[in-house]
Amino acid sequence: MSILAKADGRPAGAGVLLPRRHLLTCAHVVNSALGKDMLAPDHPGPIAVSVRLHAPEHTVEADAELAVWIPPRTDDGGLGAFEWNGDLAVLRLTGALPPAVEPPRWHPMAERQLVRAWHGSGEPGVFADAEVSECDGRFGYFDGAERTLDIEPAYSGGPLWSNEESAVVGLVTAKLRVRGTLRRAWGIPWQRVTRELDDAGAGHLLPRQPAEDIRDHPAYGELVALLDGPLALSEGWTRCCRTVARQCGLGHRADGLPSADEFAHLLLTRARALPALVEAVRGTAGPVADDLLAVGRRHGLPKLLSPGEHERLLVQLRALPATAAAGVPGAVRAALPLA
Numbered sequence: 001m002s003i004l005a006k007a008d009g010r011p012a013g014a015g016v017l018l019p020r021r022h023l024l025t026c027a028h029v030v031n032s033a034l035g036k037d038m039l040a041p042d043h044p045g046p047i048a049v050s051v052r053l054h055a056p057e058h059t060v061e062a063d064a065e066l067a068v069w070i071p072p073r074t075d076d077g078g079l080g081a082f083e084w085n086g087d088l089a090v091l092r093l094t095g096a097l098p099p100a101v102e103p104p105r106w107h108p109m110a111e112r113q114l115v116r117a118w119h120g121s122g123e124p125g126v127f128a129d130a131e132v133s134e135c136d137g138r139f140g141y142f143d144g145a146e147r148t149l150d151i152e153p154a155y156s157g158g159p160l161w162s163n164e165e166s167a168v169v170g171l172v173t174a175k176l177r178v179r180g181t182l183r184r185a186w187g188i189p190w191q192r193v194t195r196e197l198d199d200a201g202a203g204h205l206l207p208r209q210p211a212e213d214i215r216d217h218p219a220y221g222e223l224v225a226l227l228d229g230p231l232a233l234s235e236g237w238t239r240c241c242r243t244v245a246r247q248c249g250l251g252h253r254a255d256g257l258p259s260a261d262e263f264a265h266l267l268l269t270r271a272r273a274l275p276a277l278v279e280a281v282r283g284t285a286g287p288v289a290d291d292l293l294a295v296g297r298r299h300g301l302p303k304l305l306s307p308g309e310h311e312r313l314l315v316q317l318r319a320l321p322a323t324a325a326a327g328v329p330g331a332v333r334a335a336l337p338l339a
């Protein structure tokens with residue numbers, strides 16, 4: 001979705017489709033489209049902006065009315081020199097959507113996710129690839145690795161898409177204006193999008209992910225038994241829980257102690273949560289760590305490298321010469337029957 005400037009019709013930013021013809025973007029994109037100061041906090045009133053929806057086979061232009069305004073907040077506590085809170089807006093399309101157009105799936109942002117951002121023009125070839133280098137649930141920073149990350153203002157409000165999760169994990173917000181080569185930008189993680197809209201009384205506009213009932217999963221009972229037994233009484237269990245939450249980009253209760261049922265659900269639905277727990281408890285409960293890993297192997301749970309192990313492997317692979325790297329997939333396939 002492109003948000004078009006009133007003055008010249010050029011893209012002021014981008015947006016993401018929500019259910020019931022709603023559109024999520026940044027408030028500063030709406031300000032830019034109206035020709036106002038980007039971080040102006042004042043409610044713009046009952047306005048409408050022009051948007052362009054880029055469907056697989058059609059491009060449709062329509063008007064979208066402002067439905068929810070959460071202004072940029074630069075005076076909140078705990079902000080750095082380049083950060084601000086808020087900065088969300090929900091628009092409602094006045095026209096019908098093209099056939100077979102559906103809102104995307106969402107997923108929480110986490111460190112080490114590989115993400116793609118699109119320019120507000122909607123041109124399929126104008127995108128930037130990056131990696132989430134830091135995410136605390138309020139802000140997500142992403143870097144262009146070895147390449148300069150050329151994020152322009154027209155990227156703002158657009159989706160950060162994770163291929164691994166097959167979902168949008170946040171919105172592009174701003175780039176860091178610092179000296180030297182520009183390689184970093186930041187966005188609003190899905191975790192904060194939900195909190196901000198819930199606090200504004202607009203949580204009902206967000207897509208609700210279908211609750212995944214994992215109690216029938218063959219590994220569920222084994223995991224609950226392990227999590228409800230000696231492991232929960234082991235030294236440093238609270239620290240281990242917090243470590244897993246941090247590696248998965250999640251918040252946690254003040255005591256950091258989920259129930260065995262809650263933790264089993266996390267281990268079966270969040271990529272790399274199980275190996276993150278194995279890594280966290282290895283030093284204090286080695287036999288239980290082996291049992292957890294065995295459950296994952298026995299039931300074919302995917303992604304048995306922890307986030308840290310996965311990153312270290314990627315560092316090794318990226319350091320290979322191109323000719324050697326090209327041979328790695330074939331070598332792995334040949335080795336799998338022996339593993």
